[in-house]
Amino acid sequence: MAISIPEAGELKHFISLVKRIDYPLKNHEVKQIDYLLFNCWAKIEPTGALYWSSVQVEQKATHRFWFRSVKRKTDSLSISHGVLILCDGRYFRPTRVTDANGEGVFTVVEACELGDIQPENKNLENNTSSMMAESLL
Numbered sequence: 001m002a003i004s005i006p007e008a009g010e011l012k013h014f015i016s017l018v019k020r021i022d023y024p025l026k027n028h029e030v031k032q033i034d035y036l037l038f039n040c041w042a043k044i045e046p047t048g049a050l051y052w053s054s055v056q057v058e059q060k061a062t063h064r065f066w067f068r069s070v071k072r073k074t075d076s077l078s079i080s081h082g083v084l085i086l087c088d089g090r091y092f093r094p095t096r097v098t099d100a101n102g103e104g105v106f107t108v109v110e111a112c113e114l115g116d117i118q119p120e121n122k123n124l125e126n127n128t129s130s131m132m133a134e135s136l137l
Contacts, residue, residue, distance in 0.1 A: 003100050003108065006066045011041040015065065016086040017079065037083065042067040044087065047110065061095050061110035069099065074107040085109065091117050 017037040022030040043066040065085060072078060076097040085092040092111035100106035 005100050005106050006043040010043040011067065013042050013044050013087055015040060015042045015044075015067070017073075018084050018086055020082050020084055034084070034086075038070065038073055040067045040070075042087075060112060062113045063092060063111050065092070065109040065111060066100070066106055067109075069104050069107045075099075079107075079109060084114070085111055089116055091115065 016039050018034040019037055020032060020034050022032055024030055045064040045066075047061050047064050067074065069075075074097075079094050079097045083094060085094065091114040093114055094109045094111045096110040098108045100108050
């Protein structure tokens, strides 16, 4: 069964894919840092269902994200543990990543909403030099 792909004008939500990494500090503490992987436009559908096309999802998917496929960034191996979707200040954890119709044009991500969970750095960083210095203290 073919999945309908987004039509013109439906990719209207600006999302960010971020990688959340915990850096160890002294005294058994960690510091969470979000690293921006990339930004893109997406179509978002609320699902709220436990089943989709008779496939049971391990955790309840609350939203479905559609965005254009990018090689080595949007495949199921790249969107794995530690990657979160950020949209309008809310975070989502991907539970299932598929290629829409196997054509390599759109990626479909089913995700569970986590809410407003902020990393300790409060912004998206792209370098680790300050964190590496802190972890050596």
